[in-house]
Amino acid sequence: xxxxxxxxxxxxxxxxxxxxxxxxxxxxxxxxxxxxxxxxxxxxxxxxxxxxxxxxxxxxxxxxxxxxxxxxxxxxxxxxxxxxxxxxxxxxxxxxxxxxxxxxxxxxxxxxxxxxxxxxxxxxxxxxxxxxxxxxxxxxxxxxxxxxxxxxxxxxxxxxxxxxxxxxxxxxxxxxxxxxxxxxxxxxxxxxxxxxxxxxxxxxxxxxxxxxxxxxxxxxxxxxxxxxxxxxxxxxxxxxxxxxxxxxxxxxxxxxxxxxxxxxxxxxxxxxxxxxxxxxxxxxxxxxxxxxxxxxxxxxxxxxxxxxxxxxxxxxxxxxxxxxxxxxxx
Amino acid sequence: xxxxxxxxxxxxxxxxxxxxxxxxxxxxxxxxxxxxxxxxxxxxxxxxxxxxxxxxxxxxxxxxxxxxxxxxxxxxxxxxxxxxxxxxxxxxxxxxxxxxxxxxxxxxxxxxxxxxxxxxxxxxxxxxxxxxxxxxxxxxxxxxxxxxxxxxxxxxxxxxxxxxxxxxxxxxxxxxxxxxxxxxxxxxxxxxxxxxxxxxxxxxxxxxxxxxxxxxxxxxxxxxxxxxxxxxxxxxxxxxxxxxxxxxxxxxx
Amino acid sequence: xxxxxxxxxxxxxxxxxxxxxxxxxxxxxxxxxxxxxxxxxxxxxxxxxxxxxxxxxxxxxxxxxxxxxxxxxxxxxxxxxxxxxxxxxxxxxxxxxxxxxxxxxxxxxxxxxxxxxxxxxxx
Numbered sequence: 001x002x003x004x005x006x007x008x009x010x011x012x013x014x015x016x017x018x019x020x021x022x023x024x025x026x027x028x029x030x031x032x033x034x035x036x037x038x039x040x041x042x043x044x045x046x047x048x049x050x051x052x053x054x055x056x057x058x059x060x061x062x063x064x065x066x067x068x069x070x071x072x073x074x075x076x077x078x079x080x081x082x083x084x085x086x087x088x089x090x091x092x093x094x095x096x097x098x099x100x101x102x103x104x105x106x107x108x109x110x111x112x113x114x115x116x117x118x119x120x121x122x123x124x125x126x127x128x129x130x131x132x133x134x135x136x137x138x139x140x141x142x143x144x145x146x147x148x149x150x151x152x153x154x155x156x157x158x159x160x161x162x163x164x165x166x167x168x169x170x171x172x173x174x175x176x177x178x179x180x181x182x183x184x185x186x187x188x189x190x191x192x193x194x195x196x197x198x199x200x201x202x203x204x205x206x207x208x209x210x211x212x213x214x215x216x217x218x219x220x221x222x223x224x225x226x227x228x229x230x231x232x233x234x235x236x237x238x239x240x241x242x243x244x245x246x247x248x249x250x251x252x253x254x255x256x257x258x259x260x261x262x263x264x265x266x267x268x269x270x271x272x273x274x275x276x277x278x279x280x281x282x283x284x285x286x287x288x289x290x291x292x293x294x295x296x297x298x299x300x301x302x303x304x305x306x307x308x309x310x311x312x313x314x315x316x317x318x319x320x321x322x323x324x325x326x327x328x329x330x
Numbered sequence: 331x332x333x334x335x336x337x338x339x340x341x342x343x344x345x346x347x348x349x350x351x352x353x354x355x356x357x358x359x360x361x362x363x364x365x366x367x368x369x370x371x372x373x374x375x376x377x378x379x380x381x382x383x384x385x386x387x388x389x390x391x392x393x394x395x396x397x398x399x400x401x402x403x404x405x406x407x408x409x410x411x412x413x414x415x416x417x418x419x420x421x422x423x424x425x426x427x428x429x430x431x432x433x434x435x436x437x438x439x440x441x442x443x444x445x446x447x448x449x450x451x452x453x454x455x456x457x458x459x460x461x462x463x464x465x466x467x468x469x470x471x472x473x474x475x476x477x478x479x480x481x482x483x484x485x486x487x488x489x490x491x492x493x494x495x496x497x498x499x500x501x502x503x504x505x506x507x508x509x510x511x512x513x514x515x516x517x518x519x520x521x522x523x524x525x526x527x528x529x530x531x532x533x534x535x536x537x538x539x540x541x542x543x544x545x546x547x548x549x550x551x552x553x554x555x556x557x558x559x560x561x562x563x564x565x566x567x568x569x570x571x572x573x574x575x576x577x578x579x580x581x582x583x
Numbered sequence: 584x585x586x587x588x589x590x591x592x593x594x595x596x597x598x599x600x601x602x603x604x605x606x607x608x609x610x611x612x613x614x615x616x617x618x619x620x621x622x623x624x625x626x627x628x629x630x631x632x633x634x635x636x637x638x639x640x641x642x643x644x645x646x647x648x649x650x651x652x653x654x655x656x657x658x659x660x661x662x663x664x665x666x667x668x669x670x671x672x673x674x675x676x677x678x679x680x681x682x683x684x685x686x687x688x689x690x691x692x693x694x695x696x697x698x699x700x701x702x703x704x705x706x
Contacts, residue, residue: 043672069359074590076355077567080575080583081398082382086375089355093371097649100364104633107615113635114607121605134589138574138583170632177653188583196581299588302598303360305605311362314422315611317476317483318637323614326665328633330617356592363612365634365645372648418595468644475641570591 022047034235039165042108042330053236055109056125058167062102063120063127067300069095071135072144080138087184091145094181098174105166107327121305129286130213132294139192139199139206145185147210147252151217153178154248163235166330186255193259200261207256208264215281218245224283249276331515335508336448337392339517342410342556343439344384346501348401349564350415350432351377352571354425362422369468373429376461383458387450402572403579406565412555414497416564423483426476427490430469431498431532437462438527439518447516470535477539488541495544499525499551506557616642617667618650619660628660636661 026045033040040046069092076092079085103113119125130148135141153175160171192203219225219241231237239247249268253276256263267279289297354374361367385401388394414432419425440462443455477487502525505512513520529546536543554560575583588594599605612635619628631650636642642661651659670677685691 041672043669045672066359066364070590073359073592074588075574076358077352077570077591078573081402082378084583086378086382089358089371089375089378092358093368093375096359096361096364096367096371100368100634100649101632103364104615112609113612114609117607117612121607136589173632191582195583196578198578199581298601299593302601302603303588303593303596305603306596306598307360307362308607309599309605310421312607312611313482313486314362314366314476315613316608317479318613318641319610320614320637321610324663324665325610325614328615328617329664329667329669330630356595360592360596363635365636365641365649368652369645369648372652464647471640471644475637 031233034163034233039168040163041165042327047234049230050234050236051109053231053234054164054167055106055111057236058102058106058109058164059111059116059119060126060128062099062106062116063125064131065095065099065102067120067127067131067304069099070300070303071131071133071296072141074135075138075141078138079141084188087188088141088145091181091184094177098170098177101170101173102167104328105164105170108166108330110327112327117308121301121308123292123301126290128217129289129294130217131300132289132297133210133213134296136209137202137206139202140210142185142188142192142203143206143210145181146189147185147214147256148217149178149181149185150252151214151248153182154244154251155218158238158244161235162238166328169330190259193261204261207261211264212281212285215245215278216283216286218242218248220283220286221280246276249278250274331448331517332508332511333392335505335511335515336451336517337388337394338410338505338508339512340384340388340392340451342412342505344381344388345409345411346415346432347377347384347436348381349409349411349567350428351375351379351381352567353415353417353419354429356419357422357425370425370429373433373465373468376458376465380454380458383454387454391450398575399579402575404568406560406568407558409560409564409568410556410558411560411564412497412500412503413552413561414494414500416555416561416567417497418563421486423476423486423490424494426469426472427487427494428498429465430473430535431494432501433462433465433469434531435498435501435524435528437466438524438531442519442524442527445516446518451517473535473541474539477541484540487539491536491541492544496549497552499546499549500553500555502528503551503553503556613637615664616646616661617664618642618646619662620650620654620656621658621660622655624657628658633664634661639663 027047030040030044030046030050040050072088072095073092076085076089079088103116106116107113116125120127135144156171156175156178160168160175162168189203192199194200222228222240222242225241228237228240232240250270253263253268253270265279267277270276288294292298351374354370354377357367358371358374359367361370381401382397385394385397388400389397394400414428417424417428440455440458443451444459446452446455473487476483478484502521504521509520512518518524533543614636615633616636616639617633618631620631621628634642634645634649636645639661643659646659646661650656
């Protein structure tokens with residue numbers, strides 16, 4: 001579900017010129033291919049910086065899927081009624097499925113799934129910040145299923161037009177499933193918004209809690225982001241953070257307002273030029289949470305570690321170290 | 331035809347599916363490897379789906395209440411689940427062994443229902459045949475591979491079998507009141523026959539897995555669930571399952 | 584045993600302490616199998632992705648739920664990624680001038696033109 005516009009990068013002190021120092025002929029051919037709208041495939045020559053950025057992007061997207069399964073999983077055993085229960089299990093299952101597809105896409109670039117999992121567990125690699133917040137009530141699940149998935153779709157539809165073949169193919173499959181996620185989330189959301197006064201209060205409160213993390217979802221404002229020009233040219237990053245945020249607000253704020261719900265931002269409005277204006281969310285908090293100080297960072301990793309640790313005997317029992325191995329071919 | 335007897339049969343089958351579906355769904359997102367996580371979650375969904383289909387038969391054919399109300403508002407003593415399905419998940423060896431034993435029991439039960447004189451059960455048996463085939467294929471592969479892999483995994487699977495067999499035999503607790511009616515009306519062949527077919531089904535697989543099936547003479551099946559006596563684990567699970575629904579059972583969720 | 588999680592499932596787990604170092608060993612997620620999906624009888628099997636599995640049997644079992652739990656499917660193939668042989672990208676030029684060899688295509692033969700010319704000449 002959940003790429004998000006913001007992709008964490010380790011502090012990188014190498015000068016840009018050095019990072020891009022590549023065989024000029026090969027680089028030109030590579031860039032020409034992308035400019036023509038052709039895809040890059042795993043065996044192709046690619047600049048090392050392109051490979052590094054893609055691994056970072058796809059890996060963090062994959063981590064976001066499997067960590068994203070946890071906040072919603074919070075309500076699996078408590079989802080009300082058969083239909084919601086089955087839909088929620090199927091949805092959380094899809095997140096794991098998406099993680100699987102994305103790890104495979106990243107593996108085509110030469111980093112093993114095990115190495116990626118280790119970087120997640122050690123905190124070296126990040127995942128979408130939004131999953132470091134708790135799903136306090138059933139209504140939080142509806143808000144996540146509707147709005148976080150909607151935000152993710154904006155991001156993923158853009159990324160699916162990117163330059164790297166395996167990532168695009170994974171996203172195509174993911175977007176197909178996301179349409180179910182969005183629909184079931186919207187349905188649960190509407191049910192609460194149009195339900196009893198207590199249900200309305202429940203969903204309004206959840207919306208208030210999640211609004212800031214949702215505004216954070218696409219990452220810091222464009223004016224503060226660095227090094228995205230080359231990534232845009234290489235079609236790794238397909239749209240700017242602000243553009244995606246604006247697109248999301250344009251599509252979904254009316255769908256919230258039409259149900260008689262409010263959003264906790266008095267400045268939120270669409271101006272004459274068709275752009276959305278809003279109060280800047282607290283970006284200091286965004287960076288604090290990324291660096292481990294969110295309400296659920298610790299629990300998310302502890303649970304993930306539990307799963308890896310308790311599944312180890314199963315995996316180890318069937319390991320075949322002598323088996324001829326390679327990365328995925330496509 | 332004795333509808334009270336048929337209801338009794340359907341409720342115990344459905345309650346087993348509902349509770350085990352819930353237990354197994356708890357693994358979603360926490361499984362040992364992503365691919366298995368997905369497979370196990372699908373099968374949990376299937377089980378909850380089977381429960382729903384059975385509650386719908388009660389609702390639509392036998393004057394029962396709406397499936398959601400029946401599943402999420404009933405008192406614990408009115409549940410007819412076996413103790414096997416009520417047990418918490420523990421580790422994956424237990425969950426896999428329970429899956430193996432339960433799903434084979436389910437498979438022999440539904441195979442027999444394909445000849446049931448009660449049409450709705452007969453058509454349900456036909457409808458879910460393919461699902462059960464996958465479930466038992468999956469269970470067999472895991473039980474055989476893990477048991478034959480290394481010392482630790484073999485020991486774990488043997489231990490899981492030893493711990494689970496009496497509980498699993500409890501699936502076949504016969505109904506004191508209705509068993510003979512259900513058999514004579516050819517609704518199903520009765521628990522005793524299903525138990526024998528189940529043992530015949532699992533024995534060769536356990537043998538191939540190098541697992542020792544405990545001597546059945548020494549195994550006392552854990553009964554009680556079908557009469558409404560449950561483990562201490564059921565009530566907390568029911569409370570949890572109904573937590574949101576019971577905030578307002580009249581509301582639409 | 585409570586972990587003070589909002590998730591009752593998590594409260595039933597015995598979580599390790601925060602910050603505990605857990606490492607997954609290389610190879611622990613097994614080998615990689617490419618998956619081919621046949622949508623209906625008569626259709627080609629098409630590549631749809633891959634699964635990690637310790638052997639063919641589990642690869643097929645995993646592929647079924649990862650790649651056929653929604654869309655129509657009647658069969659699947661799995662094959663170890665390492666067993667796939669493909670051309671190098673640099674060899675793409677070997678395929679370059681196929682389109683020029685019109686003697687291999689129906690379009691390379693102007694039958695009607697010749698017939699029309701013959702008919703014309705008979706008038």
